[in-house]
Amino acid sequence: MKTQLVSFRDFLKTGRLGAVSPDMTMAEIADVIGIPEHADPDYWTFGKLEISFDVEPPYRMNWFQIEEAGYLKGDLEVLTDRLVLSLDGFSGKTKPSEFLEAGLWTPDQAKVFYAASCYDIGMNICAGTIQMHFHVPTDFIADQDAEAYLSASSPSQSMAKIDSRAVLDSIYSYPHPKTEEVPGAFNWKLLSGSQYLALADGR
Template structure:
């Protein structure tokens, strides 16, 4: 299969990764990318519904015709340089982004309408969660929480102003995963019940 060059910037804007669109069905993915490198099989699923192609992972609905629920670039913190081999069929042009790109840098890059893009943040156990949702695209960030010392993440979050949080966290992030959903993305992570949000524009304004 001939390798295609696809654009990370285009993926962030549209949610489409070259031949892979969020509205595709399982059989269409098989036609576009061939056989996966591996898959997970659910106990009650008639077909494997979670496919792996290198760092591209795809989740399908459990009802025929097995529509995509979402797909993601996993391990995005490792992206670096100008190009990255994503799968056997796809080579990714990073377009000056990489795993070290900060939320503020993505928001300032002209990818999205900043009044429509939403930054979600929450605390879960010892972690601070920070994600950007823009249409069907969702970017998850890892946050290095060593700066909060022995405090629980939820205690830090409750004691901090939004301005302080943004200034503390933005420079301490790495991109974790980049998702594209078959419908506009929202936050539904089990165990995180204290999601808060602000617009992309408000996030950038807090850093000025």
């Protein structure tokens, strides 16, 4: 089957990765990109592309993700022998503010959740069916206590530092719009995309 060259920008805007969409069944995925060499009954992995399926027929997709997205670099990322991702100028080093400024979504379509998460600061950008997960190392905080830092700092004081240090972890696409706070965190905070940009820019 012919290799598909798919746009990273289009993926972030639509939640579709070329012919791969998050509402497909296992059989439909097999037709489009094949079957991975090591396939679990409900979880398939094609390099950085990972797909979760329902355990009941027709084994419809729960979501798919680009894992280890922080390692994306260069012009292209080969996901499978049938699917190649054109990075369109983005990379694993692209900051949250740069994604939000890229015209992928309307200013307030994107929501930014952040919270202390274990020893780091966790952050999600949620826009339509897309969720982008970032983590922020806390080595810039004197005692590396993320929860205390966020409690003591206003967003206007902390967001520029957080944005400049945020590292992209993974990108999920769901069948339906899904807004979710930082997994495993309780005291999460919410900003609109435009609020986040203003704070990250120090305005």
